[in-house]
Amino acid sequence: MSTIVRRGTRVQEGQIRFHYDGREYFGQPGDTAASALLAQGVRHFGRSVKYRRLRGVMAAGSEEPNALLTVGTRPAVIPNVPAPRLTLHEGLVLRSQNRWPTLSVDLASLLQIGGGFFGAGFYYKTFMWPNWRTYEPIIRRLAGLGEAPGACELPPVAVENCSCDVLVAGAGAAGLAAARAAARAGATVVLCEREPVCGGELEFEGGTIEGRESLNWVAATLTELAGLGARVLTDTDLVGGSDGQVVLHRQRGGIAGADTLYRVRPRSVVIATGAVERPIAFIDNDRPGVMLLGAAECYLARYGVRVGREAVLFANHDRVYAAAARLAAGGMQVRAIVDTRSASTGVGNSLRAELERTGTQCLSGHAVIAVEGGREVRAVRVAPLAGSGPERRIVCNVLLQSGGWSPNTQSGAQDGGAREYSPGLAAFVAAEQPLWRAFAGTANGRLELCDVLADGQIAGEHAARQAGCATGAGAGAVTAIDARGDGAPRLVAFWRSPSPPQLEKKQFIDLQNDVTVADLRTALAEGFSDIEHVKRYTTLGIGTEQGATSAVLGAAILAELKGVPPGAVGISRPRAPFAPVTMQSLAGLRVGSAFRISRRTPLHAWHAAHGGVLESSGLWLRPRYYLANGPDAFTAGIAEARRVRATGGIVDGSTLGKIEVAGPDAAVFLDSMYLSKASTIKAGRGKYMVNLREDGMVLDDGLVLRLAPDRFVATTSSGHADHMLSHFEHYRDTQWNGRAVTLTDVTEAWAVIAVAGPQSRATLQRVLGSAWHEILTRLEHMGFADGHFQGRDLRVLRASFSGELAFELHCRPGIAVTLWQTLNDAGLGPYGLEALDILRVEKGYLVSSELNGETTPHDLLMDGLVKLGNPCLGRELLDRPGLHKPARPRLVGVRARDGRSKFLAGAQLCTENERTHPVGYVTSAVFSPTLDQWIGLALLARRLGEDTQLLARDPLRGGDTPLRIVPAVHFDPTGERMKQ
Amino acid sequence: MNGTDQRDAMRCTLEVLPVARIVEFVAFGAAHGTLAGDWPRAAGAALRGADGWPVILHFAPARWLLPQPDVTMIDRIEAAVAAGAGAAIEVEGKWVTLSLCGADAARLLSSSLDVAAVLAGRDCAAVELFDCPAVLASAAPDYRIYIKSSFAADFTVAVERLLRAGGAAIG
Structure with missing residues (x-):
């Protein structure tokens, strides 16, 4: 230590x-x-x-x-x-x-x-003989980067949605100047910075700004921004965005833990995210001890760490001399500076003379050819780039390289932005951008401090104007910012040192994925010449650093190999996220039970407390069965269905969609939306109705109750209310514009309890009280009556989805549990979806398995409704010939020929003669306790006769089952039980 | 918001308000032009009561929410219906009324949507909060949230999770 x-x-x-x-x-x-x-x-x-x-x-x-x-x-x-x-x-x-x-x-x-x-x-x-599976275990062991975590509890992510006038990404010199300019112009500003502190390269480059030492200027600017109400987020990366939204990710301490995801809607954006220093490719440039020059300065300035004792610096620009001076002042011995530019290219730097005087060897027109040392740098070999001259060996333990800077332009390639190659900068810069986005500072290719600051200020002013602001005291006053920093770099492009061809495999371009110059040459030879193809074939830039240090270098070397300028090759398009983001952060608050929202009926708590096994039915949670009736769905479902047929039961039907339709034109409107007329329904009665899509396919079915001459309630399938409401609204507002009709979803305003079975009426008469006794006796099928239960609204409708004598109780949610409990106490046990399905299949009633958007009323044996001739939506296209062909399906009932075998919904139906050509499929299948066998509904080609011997083919689940065709109504075909 | 961190404790409370009666008034197309007096007509407008909270919320095109209408409001509704302006639908049980009060109520809601932008220039808005359909109204710094009742349980869980993360009170 x-x-x-x-x-x-x-x-x-x-x-x-x-x-x-x-x-x-x-x-x-x-x-x-x-x-x-x-x-x-x-x-x-x-x-x-x-x-x-x-x-x-x-x-x-x-x-x-x-x-x-x-x-x-x-x-x-x-x-x-x-x-x-x-x-x-x-x-x-x-x-x-x-x-x-x-x-x-x-x-x-x-x-x-x-x-x-x-x-x-x-x-x-490779890995082809005998087959790739032979090698799979060892590949899996060796491949990949890092180890997937096991159980790992991280603190929950925080999410914030906000908006501002100007978002500035990057709080270096340009970003601070931009944020200040925008805030002074009256804009609300959010400034985000990836590092834990602001300042960017001012942390180590020094210099003066507006007469202050640069870090003092940073502090003063942040104070001013705070006073102007700007919001500064450190440890925060701009990771992506689209459609006017920008996503920021804050990760304190550089590790997933207490992350925050920001979704920001700025009116304009300034990207001042700086640039990434670029390496140079030479032999063994990946050895420990080979580092980026700017990184060494960062470690010294920020953490007081000298990354090596004896350093050699290798670069293609003037900044290397200022950096050498700083490193030497920090206690490192700079043994040599290798400058790829020839002496005549203008290395007129006074610092160079001072460095030479203190013992640093300055070599112009040279390049580092190779690194010596297997486990770390021990020396470098340096050679002249032109002419003949001795190759030198310089002992060192760290090599600091800089091939220039690549502006961070990832976000500039999104939303229609473009990038282009800048020969002067030897890098790609943002080109044409949408009006609401601007690049500034080093991200915009500016390298001198005064240019960086001016660029930031201009961008901030522009952004404020784009956002509609320019009302602050400083608006319009773009003044030059006095600044002194490192001089112009006078960079000359240099991508890789000369090398014998056989050693190009040691010149690394992408260190993370071990991609070398040899790999680019191989890719070209094999026909991959587009940068996007080369990227994918060689894995260049696909690691966690996403090409930050390798993309431009790779593109430029590829261009050299192809003999074209770098601009002709381009760089691959980056995709969000532009910095690593945990999956947990992207999920935000949608984790655990919040991953998928659920809907609950007013009786939910009762079901959960009384052994109801709840399952998702769309977003709704509904009881499939009750544990008191059996340990599993099959057993309990049969017991519950049997009990309903024998005595009675209650089921929670609150999920039934309900739309209240009101207004003078309500009846006429509903006539246009359903296959049969609603206008003929008398007040106090309901009717089973079907609606079609425009193309004649059945869309949904339900009951329509007439409450008053100008008021109806239309029920829909559970979970369909939103869809049907949209459907009705669309046609009301377009084709029937001007109709005085309102549509209101009242699904949740009414709880529904279906009471079914031979004892349903008698039980209700006991439970609801004497006021209801006579009503219940006289109430006809499809009739309803309004009244009260314990002082609260109650509507009793006589309707059945089970084929038994049944009533639907529509009450306000506040009284639902009391009513349900009272019925339960009176001897009516609950039944769930499993039993509901058994009862309705026994009666041939239809659900979404049959109303699947591909069936017409004719297919579903609703010819009677069609014959009514109501000119409704979808009626015309229902008559098109294609919907009446022999191959069209028709609804049938099916049972096992042996009277006992099992078959399942989804089984394909074939004839005994043509076992490979399906002629239909089973839509619903249940074990019927009433008939003591498996029964089902199916859609079968209508050309087949009722004596056709069918085969239900289900190779994945159970094999083949011989079936026979029966009427779709398996039980009580005349409906006597319902009409009691 | 400068200086606040979304991870800081949320100083606010969530409470269910008992509301016996809620009515939706729905106008027939353009007929809402006949609605009298100070009936809020602009999108997102609301008529506020003496306590500052909205009593008529224009939360959707030609649709108004009237929570707990008093006798005066009921008279207005009946007059509007009689004038042929629209229909009144009793929707008791459809909406659960929640009160979110406290200095950080807006910050809590910002976990789901940019509440400041949504309510800029409006008294109310139909939104999705934590994936739940809702009508949102404000009387700064507090909010009234009318959540569709079948979603209320999940909404409350979502809010409680955020409040617990910061150790704040759950009403």
Whole structure:
């Protein structure tokens, strides 16, 4: 454990204990896992996914391709956490990935020997003999990145929906300038920043802004923003969005835990997300100790960590000299600067002279050819790029590289945005964008501080105007911001060092997926030349860093290989999320019981308390059966159905859809929507009605009750009320515009209890009281009466869905439980959906299995209704010839020929002669306790006669069952029981 | 909202209000132009009572919700019906009336939708809150929420979960 207290912009004094690969380490408050381990000399952070090469930290942010750690202990592990983003806390347990048995000794690293066999697309060409399953177990063991977590309880995600005038993504110099400009113009501003602190590269670049030291300017700007009401969200990434909404994800400490998902609707957006420093491809550029130059500066400035003792810097721009000076001032020995630009390209930098004077060797027109050292950098080999000259070997233990910067333009490729190649920047920048979105600062290709700030200010002003603001005191006053920082970089594009062809397989482009220059060459040779195809064939940029460090490099090298400019190749289109987001965060609040909303009837609690086994019926929760009647649905259903036929029972029918139709034109409107007329219904009576779609198919069925001359209640199938209401409203508002008719969903305003069975009337007469006695005696089938029960509204309708003498009680929800309990106490037991299904199939009554949107009234034996000739919706197309062909189905009943075999709904029907050509299928099947055998309903080609011998074919569930055709009404065909 | 964190405790309470009677008045097409006086006609408008809470809510096209109408309101409804302006539907039991009160009521609701944007310039709105159909009305900083009764249980669970996460009170 080091006793040296490091100082930096993010660390404080103190000590935090944690474990990495079984060893104890110590860090300071504010440290990340990467900074703490680097400070203690740890160089190895994992092995690569394909070749299992040892890897170290390369970057200082989420673009880190190598140092992905597993956090926690099994089974509660979180894999693939970038070490530079993971904030330390006491007791943290970390493990490196992709190695077995240890990081130092990994048996799978022997794969490096066969490296030539594992190039791009190797899995399309190998693992074929004898078959791929032979290799599957070992592939599964070796493949993948990290370990899937087992049971892992994370704190719930918080979700917030909000809106603002201007959203600024990125709180570096440009983002702060943009947010300030927009807020001064009177806009409501939300500013999000990925890091835990604002400032971006100002944290280490220094400089002055408006006469202040840059970090003081950051603090003052944040204070001003707070005063102007701007909202600043740190640890928050812009991860995606569309259709005017932007999604932000906040993940404190760089690990899933207490995440917040923000759905923001801004009027305009400024993207100031900076740029990612780019590596250069050279031989063995993936060794531990090869890092990005800016990352080294970050570790020094933020955490006081010197990433190496003796450094060589390798770059293609002027900034390398300022960086070298800062690193030297921080205590690192800069042994050499390798600058790919020739001396004549204009390296007129006074810093260079000072560095040379203090012992740094500055080599222009040179490149690092290769790295020496198997487990970490020990030296680099440097050679001139032009002409002949000696190759040099420079001893060092860290190589810091910078090939330029790639602006973060992921979001600029969405919503119609475009990107284009900038030769001056040697990178892709946002091109044409929608009016409501602008890029600013380094994300917009600006590299000098004064340009970055000016760009941000302009973007903020523009965004405020786009949002309709410009009323603040600072509106319209775009003044130059005085700033001094690192000078112009004067970058000259350089993508890869020269290499013998056989060693191109050691020049890595995408470190995370072990994609090399050789792989790009292979892809081209095999015909993949489009960047999207190359990406997928080689796996370039498909890892967790999503091409942050590899996409532009890969595109440029591909362009070199093809002999075209990089702009002609382009880069692949990124997709959201632009930063890793846990599935839990995306689910938001829809987890557990909230995953799918459910609807409950007023009697729900009673069912749950009395052994009702509830199941989903659409969104509704309904009792399928009651445990008191049997241990399973089959047994209990039969017992309940038997009891209804013998004495009686009650079922909760509250889910029945109900639409109240009112107005002078209500009757005429309903006439147009149903196959038979509603206008002929007398007040106090109801009728069974069917409605059609425009194409003549049956849409739904139900009862229509006439409450008054201008008022009806139309019932629908359970769960269909919303759909039928929309259907009615659509036609009322379009084809029947101007009709004085209102439509109101009253499904929940009325609870429904169906009382069925031979004792139903007598029980109701006892329960409802003397006022109802005579009414119940005289009430005819399809008649109803309104009255009261215990002072509350009650409507009693005589209707049956069971074929028994039955009544539907419609009452207000507040009295439903009392009424139900009273009936139950009077001897009527409850029955559920299972028994309901048995009873209705026995009677040939139809549900959605038969009313499936593909059947006409003729198919369903409703010719009588059609003959009424009501000119309703769908009536015309019902007459088209196609719906009357012999192949059309018709509803029939079916039973096993042997009177006992079982068959199930869904079984396909064939004839004995044509066993491979279905002529129909079983729509419903139940075991009938009344008939003591399996019975069903089926849709069967109408050309077949009633004596056709059928075969129910059900190979997946039960084999074949010989069936015979019977009338669809299996029991009491004349309906005597119902008419008592 | 500057400085607040969505994970902070939610200082608010949820309470079910007993409402004996609720009526929906539905106009016949454009006939609502004949509705008299201060009947709220603009989309999302509401007529407020003496306590500041809406008594007539125009929550959907040509549709108004009248929670707990008093004698005066009933007279107005009957007059509107008599004038042929529309139909009055008794919907007792269709809506559960909830009161969400407290400094963080808006923040709690923002977990489901951007309540500030939805109610900007409006007294009420038909929305989905935590996937439940509802009518939302405000008398800042508090809210009245009329939830379709079959969804009320799941809605309450969703709100209670958020309140418990922050340790706040459940009414």
